[in-house]
Amino acid sequence: MTSRSYLYYPGCALQHRSHAYEVANQAVAAELDIELVELDDWNCCGATEYFTINRLPAYALVARNLALAAGQDGGDLLAPCSACFLNLYKTDRHMKQYPALAAKVNKALDAGNLHYEPGTVRVRHLLEAIITDIGLDELRARVRRPLYGLNLAAYYGCLIARPYPVFGSPEQPTMMDRLLEALGANVVPFSLKTYCCGGHMTQISEESAFEMIHRLIKNAAESGADALVTICPMCQLNLDIYQDAANKHYETNYFVPAMFFTQTIGLALGLAPDQLAFGQEFVSFAALIEKIQDAPPPRTRPERRPKQALPMPAMPEEV
Amino acid sequence: MDDRRVGVYVCHCGHNIAGTVDVEQVAEWAQRLPYVAVARHFQFMCASTGQELIEEDVRELGLTHVVVASCSPLMHEKTFRNACQRAGLNPFLFAMANIREHASWVHPNDRDGATAKAKALISAAVSRVLRQNELEPIRVNIHPATLIVGGGIAGIQAALEIADAGHHVYLVEREPSIGGHMAMFDKTFPTLDCAACILTPKMFDVGTHPNVTLLTYSEVENVEGFVGNFQIRVRQKARRVIEDLCTGCGTCWEKCPIKVIDEVFEAGLGYRKAIYRPFPQSVPKYPVIDVENCTYFRTGKCRMCEKSCPAGAIDFDMEDRIIEFEVGNIILATGYKLFDCRRIPQYGYGRLPNVYTSLEFERLTNAAGPTGGKVTLRDGETEPKSVAIIHCVGSRDRNYNRYCSAICCMSSLKFAHLVKEKTGAEVYNFYIDMRPIAKEYEEFYHRILEEGTHFIRGRVAEITDAAHTAEEEGKTIVVAEDTLLGRQRRIPVDMVILAAGLEPQADAAEIGRMFGVGCGTAGFFTERHPKLDPVATMTEGVYIAGACQGPKDIPDTVAQGAAAAARVLGVISQREVTLEPIRASIDESRCSGCRICNALCPYNAIEYLEAEGVSRVNAAMCKGCGTCVAACPSHVITGAHFTFEQVMAEIDGIMVDVYSESPTAPLAEIMA
Numbered sequence: 001m002t003s004r005s006y007l008y009y010p011g012c013a014l015q016h017r018s019h020a021y022e023v024a025n026q027a028v029a030a031e032l033d034i035e036l037v038e039l040d041d042w043n044c045c046g047a048t049e050y051f052t053i054n055r056l057p058a059y060a061l062v063a064r065n066l067a068l069a070a071g072q073d074g075g076d077l078l079a080p081c082s083a084c085f086l087n088l089y090k091t092d093r094h095m096k097q098y099p100a101l102a103a104k105v106n107k108a109l110d111a112g113n114l115h116y117e118p119g120t121v122r123v124r125h126l127l128e129a130i131i132t133d134i135g136l137d138e139l140r141a142r143v144r145r146p147l148y149g150l151n152l153a154a155y156y157g158c159l160i161a162r163p164y165p166v167f168g169s170p171e172q173p174t175m176m177d178r179l180l181e182a183l184g185a186n187v188v189p190f191s192l193k194t195y196c197c198g199g200h201m202t203q204i205s206e207e208s209a210f211e212m213i214h215r216l217i218k219n220a221a222e223s224g225a226d227a228l229v230t231i232c233p234m235c236q237l238n239l240d241i242y243q244d245a246a247n248k249h250y251e252t253n254y255f256v257p258a259m260f261f262t263q264t265i266g267l268a269l270g271l272a273p274d275q276l277a278f279g280q281e282f283v284s285f286a287a288l289i290e291k292i293q294d295a296p297p298p299r300t301r302p303e304r305r306p307k308q309a310l311p312m313p314a315m316p317e318e319v
Numbered sequence: 320m321d322d323r324r325v326g327v328y329v330c331h332c333g334h335n336i337a338g339t340v341d342v343e344q345v346a347e348w349a350q351r352l353p354y355v356a357v358a359r360h361f362q363f364m365c366a367s368t369g370q371e372l373i374e375e376d377v378r379e380l381g382l383t384h385v386v387v388a389s390c391s392p393l394m395h396e397k398t399f400r401n402a403c404q405r406a407g408l409n410p411f412l413f414a415m416a417n418i419r420e421h422a423s424w425v426h427p428n429d430r431d432g433a434t435a436k437a438k439a440l441i442s443a444a445v446s447r448v449l450r451q452n453e454l455e456p457i458r459v460n461i462h463p464a465t466l467i468v469g470g471g472i473a474g475i476q477a478a479l480e481i482a483d484a485g486h487h488v489y490l491v492e493r494e495p496s497i498g499g500h501m502a503m504f505d506k507t508f509p510t511l512d513c514a515a516c517i518l519t520p521k522m523f524d525v526g527t528h529p530n531v532t533l534l535t536y537s538e539v540e541n542v543e544g545f546v547g548n549f550q551i552r553v554r555q556k557a558r559r560v561i562e563d564l565c566t567g568c569g570t571c572w573e574k575c576p577i578k579v580i581d582e583v584f585e586a587g588l589g590y591r592k593a594i595y596r597p598f599p600q601s602v603p604k605y606p607v608i609d610v611e612n613c614t615y616f617r618t619g620k621c622r623m624c625e626k627s628c629p630a631g632a633i634d635f636d637m638e639d640r641i642i643e644f645e646v647g648n649i650i651l652a653t654g655y656k657l658f659d660c661r662r663i664p665q666y667g668y669g670r671l672p673n674v675y676t677s678l679e680f681e682r683l684t685n686a687a688g689p690t691g692g693k694v695t696l697r698d699g700e701t702e703p704k705s706v707a708i709i710h711c712v713g714s715r716d717r718n719y720n721r722y723c724s725a726i727c728c729m730s731s732l733k734f735a736h737l738v739k740e741k742t743g744a745e746v747y748n749f750y751i752d753m754r755p756i757a758k759e760y761e762e763f764y765h766r767i768l769e770e771g772t773h774f775i776r777g778r779v780a781e782i783t784d785a786a787h788t789a790e791e792e793g794k795t796i797v798v799a800e801d802t803l804l805g806r807q808r809r810i811p812v813d814m815v816i817l818a819a820g821l822e823p824q825a826d827a828a829e830i831g832r833m834f835g836v837g838c839g840t841a842g843f844f845t846e847r848h849p850k851l852d853p854v855a856t857m858t859e860g861v862y863i864a865g866a867c868q869g870p871k872d873i874p875d876t877v878a879q880g881a882a883a884a885a886r887v888l889g890v891i892s893q894r895e896v897t898l899e900p901i902r903a904s905i906d907e908s909r910c911s912g913c914r915i916c917n918a919l920c921p922y923n924a925i926e927y928l929e930a931e932g933v934s935r936v937n938a939a940m941c942k943g944c945g946t947c948v949a950a951c952p953s954h955v956i957t958g959a960h961f962t963f964e965q966v967m968a969e970i971d972g973i974m975v976d977v978y979s980e981s982p983t984a985p986l987a988e989i990m991a
Contacts, residue, residue: 171781172664189670191785211787219785308699310588310689311580313676315661315669 004133007073008036009065011084011233012044018233020277024262025080025126027275031266032134032142036078039069045087048159048199048234059101060108062091066123067109067116080126080262082159082232088123089164127231127261128166131175136182144270146184149293152264153190153225153256154180155216157235161194170194176261180229183268184296188223192216197235202242207249213238214246217254227257227288229264236260240282257283267292324356325445326382328373329437330364330389332419337362339423341434345388349441352975352982354449356380365395370402377406384448388416388441411900411960414448416440438977446972446984450965454900459939461547462647463891464489468539468830471499472873473865474652475521476880477887482530484888489644490525491553492535494583496601497522499654503584503678505685505692507873508733509755509763515687519600526602534642536607542833543923545940546860547647547896557637559608560594564632567596567604571624571633579612586678589689594624598687608635648860648887651844652880653830655866658713658720658820666712666817667782672697673795674782674815677730684737694741696814703813706738707797709779710750714820716778722841724820725870728754731818732764735772746772747810749779749799757874775810777802782815821870834861843869854883859896862886901943901960907933909955916947916956 014022050058079085095102095118154176167173198212239258266276331337342360349358400410418437426433470492504514541552577593584597614621625633660668686692714724777799794811823842835858847855864879910933924940
């Protein structure tokens with residue numbers, strides 16, 4: 001495999017709160033011969049809030065990163081956080097779509113002697129880049145510790161699926177499902193895979209946030225998932241840090257660890273748990289590692305349907 | 320100057336032309352063109368008064384050629400040719416200048432420009448018409464037989480109309496039995512009479528009619544020829560059951576050990592054997608062997624059907640049969656395909672067991688269906704206590720199909736009634752708009768309202784199994800914005816029915832190409848005129864009927880089937896058809912026999928005469944497309960009505976100086 005190099009925009013969350021994600025990203029990247037070159041002098045993307053408060057400065061804030069990226073390398077810019085990805089992607093698209101906006105944003109960028117020509121930088125999410133550029137076959141070949149016996153729910157969250165369907169279907173994406181299968185895990189059907197995790201709702205209305213978090217852990221547990229796999233620090237934070245509080249609020253006792261997807265990949269590639277910053281989570285991964293088996297679990301025969309039962313519609317591999 | 324005298328008529332087309340083009344000035348200017356004896360302008364040239372104007376002038380002023388400047392020749396060329404003919408002028412001494420589509424409509428804000436362009440177009444037509452020759456139409460006999468493709472209710476209706484009128488019909492159906500979608504339905508709206516009860520007598524009539532050749536399990540492979548004289552080749556797939564011996568007793572499929580899901584007739588909800596006939600009232604009654612699933616064809620062993628058949632009718636070695644015949648007219652009645660609900664993953668079809676499609680529900684509620692008509696969940700036994708019916712699935716949705724599928728409102732109402740009648744369940748209909756628009760449909764809607772069905776206006780966002788509350792546990796939850804209430808609603812139900820939209824058949828474009836019929840943006844066959852000629856197509860002798868032309872319910876489908884039949888009977892009763900004499904011809908004395916034209920002709924109308932060493936055009940097969948004319952390296956092929964001189968004269972005419980007081984085409988002298 002040839003080595004690859006990408007410009008990388010870690011985002012604020014990975015600097016502190018979700019440091020484990022950054023550790024796993026770097027470890028997996030090294031293992032896959034990917035060089036993640038951090039964008040020099042990057043700034044916050046404005047997260048989910050700034051665009052709803054003051055739009056033009058929000059665009060300018062994001063466009064500064066795009067302008068820096070264009071100047072430093074151009075080409076692809078990878079973001080591991082869904083909010084960062086969406087803001088960068090959206091700003092690029094909107095500047096292209098609305099020349100008047102692009103003019104205003106560039107006027108603001110003038111102050112820092114920067115300029116961004118929309119369309120120059122290709123904004124991508126880390127997950128999509130790994131799946132598309134490395135490919136599932138290559139990943140499968142690199143798996144040294146298949147995640148046999150692990151039942152995982154692929155949780156995409158809301159920002160990545162909509163409004164730009166870069167992950168396939170905006171309602172039922174399957175990209176990460178295929179990835180987890182390639183790692184040897186059993187992917188459980190998870191109906192809420194593109195539901196919102198609550199975002200920063202915990203800071204505004206705890207009750208609303210608990211409702212949103214609780215329905216995710218409940219549905220994942222009921223679907224038979226041993227863990228949720230996330231691709232966004234916000235999602236992971238809500239599911240992990242607030243799982244206990246949400247359980248208490250609803251007087252339930254669900255236990256569903258929330259991993260970053262690179263932690264899951266790393267585990268399958270044979271990296272040691274401490275190389276992937278295991279242990280920093282609130283809902284412990286320890287039991288998961290125990291659960292991994294040496295061989296694929298025997299194929300359970302499908303439950304015999306009663307004689308009078310009606311057949312289910314045939315489902316093609318990918319719809 | 321010789322004695323040629325041209326009459327020019329400039330049409331106002333009400334406001335359509337006169338609103339933009341200065342028709343008075345144009346007529347006055349045209350009067351000064353060489354050979355023009357008279358130039359007039361008139362409000363509606365196509366009206367009888369306009370046509371009479373031409374006829375009078377031909378008789379009284381001795382016009383030798385006529386030009387009408389109005390709309391597209393597609394619209395009224397025939398009208399004005401007929402006017403010329405009535406006045407005793409050969410209709411091919413007429414030319415049309417299109418100053419509506421080519422001038423007024425496309426330059427609505429440029430009066431001077433449009434007026435100048437109208438003058439140029441008229442000059443071109445005058446210059447051309449002066450070089451046109453008298454032509455006589457070609458007459459060919461019409462073969463009285465008709466091909467009907469598709470044995471659903473549209474094809475059945477058309478076949479019976481024509482056969483009853485005493486003419487022969489070849490009815491070709493892809494499946495082992497005729498009947499189409501209608502044979503799968505339980506009840507029909509709004510009268511709730513049983514679909515089979517009204518359809519099967521018609522199927523039987525078609526199957527036994529002396530004037531009908533029924534070709535089931537067959538597909539048209541090739542079509543050649545033209546109106547009145549089509550040569551058809553049909554491939555009849557091998558049934559592997561000898562029809563002359565089979566009595567349809569059913570022993571073979573009772574003995575057959577292989578059970579497969581019936582994806583066609585039972586919509587995937589029921590089973591059939593590897594030797595099967597789709598349903599008890601199938602026409603014809605003979606079964607077919609499904610080679611892909613038959614044990615004998617897979618392993619060379621079994622032969623249970625052969626051993627058990629009391630008539631000895633099983634023939635494993637039977638081969639496909641090619642059948643060739645001639646017809647004069649063709650009706651396409653190829654029907655529709657149901658929208659694939661798996662394309663909307665958030666509706667859970669295929670994932671959530673108790674989400675059904677409309678066609679699955681038709682089978683579920685049908686007394687001859689897999690549950691014997693019992694409405695149950697996917698477990699085959701539990702009756703639902705609450706059912707949601709989702710309208711417009713795949714229709715009126717820019718992600719899938721923008722059009723309205725026309726039947727779903729009514730079939731959803733029918734489903735609501737049947738569910739209530741059979742189970743007493745609570746029924747929730749999620750709709751965008753209610754469109755029960757035909758006779759007695761609104762009354763049916765009110766009947767369903769009075770039965771207590773809940774109507775929630777709002778497109779469903781999602782159908783999920785993820786329960787939020789205790790009462791949602793174990794249910795299928797329908798999430799929608801109730802746009803009348805202005806809030807989101809979650810309705811937990813036991814069963815969901817998706818009223819899936821109607822789509823063109825998967826191979827509609829391919830079939831269309833074979834028969835020379837175009838498809839519109841949605842993929843349905845295009846009619847000759849959306850209002851005034853809904854069953855004819857742009858190809859003479861080829862008609863369309865039923866849902867292949869666009870989504871429609873049974874009454875409309877039957878009406879179209881009968882309409883297409885009436886059109887065909889009209890053509891047959893004329894005994895012969897007049898073809899445009901616009902044909903290519905080869906000057907054999909100058910043909911070098913290079914044969915370049917032979918292979919280029921898209922209609923195989925050019926044959927090479929070995930003995931003479933020249934090529935010759937078969938006038939009956941030639942469509943006058945002009946390909947060979949342009950390709951001939953010796954310039955010895957001429958297209959009648961499109962000769963070199965005529966086309967050059969037209970070009971010359973359009974180069975006129977429209978601002979000149981005494982206009983002449985620049986090369987007129989040389990050309991003359």
